[in-house]
Amino acid sequence: MAKVFTATGRRKSAVAQVKMTAGKGKITINGRDVREFMPHETYVMDLMQPLVATNNEKTFDIEVKVNGGGASGQTGAIRLGITRCLLAYDEANEDNDDSYRKILKRAGFVTRDPRSKERKKPGLKAARRAPQFSKR
Secondary structure (H helix, E strand, O other): OOOOEEEEEEEOOEEEEEEEEEOOOOEEEOOEEHHHHOOOHHHHHHHHHHHHHOOOOOOEEEEEEEEOOOHHHHHHHHHHHHHHHHHHHHHHOOOOOOOHHHHHHHHOOOOOOOOOOOOOOOOOOOOOOOOOOOOO
16 A cells, blocks of 8 residues: 555635555545536646746646635645645655655745734724715
């Protein structure tokens, strides 16, 4: 049985659970092919970035369960999950001379993006949007 690496990625309100196994580069999201699931090719390119940076496009099969958020948030969550799987793989294979962590950290994929929607405050119409001012 092939070794399975799992990780969770989050972005905005999206959560992605990623399973990575040795394979031929097939990516499945919620039981569908990545190109069928993602509405634009730019999203597919975005979530493939960690694999491209480490030259692993055709090395691993990736299975993802993602929910919450929109297409962009889900893409970011999947990218972080893939990055964390690659880091787990790198730790398991210590005989590697070139560390994936250096490559992925330099590209900015290791850090979780903390930006999320700000909560609505009392007395306001939205997080910062105040009611329209009127003199009378």
